[in-house]
Amino acid sequence: MNRRWCRADFCRPADELAPALLGHLLVRQLDDGARLAGRIIETEAYLGRTDRAAHTFGGRKTRRNQSMYMRPGTAYIYFVYGMHHCCNIVCGEDSADRNPVAVLLRAIEPMAGAARMLKNRGLVSGDDPRLIGSGPAKLCRAFDLDRSSDGLDLTNNPGLWVEEQRMPLGPGEKVARTPRIGVDYAGPWARRLLRWVIRDHPHRSK
DNA sequence: ATGACGATTTACT
DNA sequence: GTAAATCGTCATA
Numbered sequence: 001m002n003r004r005w006c007r008a009d010f011c012r013p014a015d016e017l018a019p020a021l022l023g024h025l026l027v028r029q030l031d032d033g034a035r036l037a038g039r040i041i042e043t044e045a046y047l048g049r050t051d052r053a054a055h056t057f058g059g060r061k062t063r064r065n066q067s068m069y070m071r072p073g074t075a076y077i078y079f080v081y082g083m084h085h086c087c088n089i090v091c092g093e094d095s096a097d098r099n100p101v102a103v104l105l106r107a108i109e110p111m112a113g114a115a116r117m118l119k120n121r122g123l124v125s126g127d128d129p130r131l132i133g134s135g136p137a138k139l140c141r142a143f144d145l146d147r148s149s150d151g152l153d154l155t156n157n158p159g160l161w162v163e164e165q166r167m168p169l170g171p172g173e174k175v176a177r178t179p180r181i182g183v184d185y186a187g188p189w190a191r192r193l194l195r196w197v198i199r200d201h202p203h204r205s206k
Numbered sequence: 207a208t209g210a211c212g213a214t215t216t217a218c219t
Numbered sequence: 220g221t222a223a224a225t226c227g228t229c230a231t232a
Contacts, residue, residue, distance in 0.1 A: 044213070053213070064228060082225030084214050104213060137214050182213055205214095 005162040007155050010072035010091045014045035014101040017091045019175060019196040023168025026108055028143045029159050034116045036143055037163070038108030038133050042197040042204050044180045046088070048099035053186035056100035067151045068100040075160060076102050077140070077150040084137035085146050089154065089162075106181070106195070108133035109203040110142070117142035135205040174199040181205065 002025070010017065021040045028036040046054040055065040055078070067076040068090055076088040088102035110117050110132050117132045118125065120142050133139040140146070145160075154161050169175070176199040183190045197204050 046213075055213080060229090062229070078213085079227060080212055081214050082212085082227070084212095086213060088213085106213085135214070180213070185212085 001163075002166070003164040005073075005155065005164060007071070007073050007094065009162070010089060010155070011094050012091060014047055014091050014103050015194060017089070018043040018045040018103045018194070019177075021089075021103060021105075021162070022175060022196060022198055023170075023173070024165050025111065025163040026105065026139075026143070027161055027163050028113075028145075030116075030144060031159075034113055036113035036117055037111045038117075038139065038143070039111050039165075039203075040105060040107075040162075041109050041133075041201050042105075042107035042195070044104040044106055044196075045194045046102050046104060047194070048092070048101040051101075051186075052189040053180060053183035054101075059100075061100075065100070068102055069098075070151060071153070073153055073155040075145075075149055075152040075154060077145055077147060079147055080137075085140040086136040087140050087143075087145050087149075104136060105139060106136045107197070107201075107203055107205045108139045108142075109201070120144050130202055132203075134203050169198070173201075 021043050026038050048056050049059045056068050067074050072091045072094050074090040088104045090102045092098050092101040132142050176197050177193045178195045179191050180195045
């Protein structure tokens with residue numbers, strides 16, 4: 001088994017962690033024994049107080065986003081559009097008055113437990129596996145992540161963590177950088193290049 | 207107490 | 220390409 005990411009791995013700026021996560025493994029151990037794993041294909045950085053697209057813009061601290069103010073390595077999982085969840089990893093400085101920043105996980109490629117992920121997604125064997133994790137809400141459903149997992153410490157819990165990969169990017173795999181998705185309301189911040197994706201990967205979001 | 211809206215997905219024309 | 224689904228959250232009052 002490969003190394004589990006620790007606190008220090010998450011203690012860096014969001015626009016540094018987001019590309020660094022690509023190719024590494026998000027692992028989920030369910031209560032019933034099922035083990036799920038997905039290779040991280042696509043991420044976005046949310047830069048905190050100054051970032052108009054971030055839930056913590058202007059230093060807002062609400063019931064929903066309180067996990068953003070917890071230690072680097074905390075999962076920030078929120079409910080949106082009345083039916084979907086999205087999963088972030090809190091990062092940045094490990095201090096009391098830290099800027100509340102995080103990385104949104106936008107796509108994974110199933111690497112273990114694909115059959116179970118299909119089931120979690122309401123799909124059936126034979127459906128295109130690219131439907132499993134090619135979007136932030138899709139991957140949450142595949143991994144059975146909802147608000148009950150909000151605030152989890154990824155460095156110290158039995159159900160969810162990031163696993164180091166020796167060669168996160170294969171030969172020939174390139175990283176592309178683009179504006180973030182679905183934040184058109186954020187003015188100039190919507191145009192910042194804060195989304196990273198393994199170029200042309202079949203499991204990227206659409 | 208109220209109303210507008212969303213870091214999306216899916217189905218449909 | 221467009222639109223519906225669907226409800227917790229947040230700002231305002």
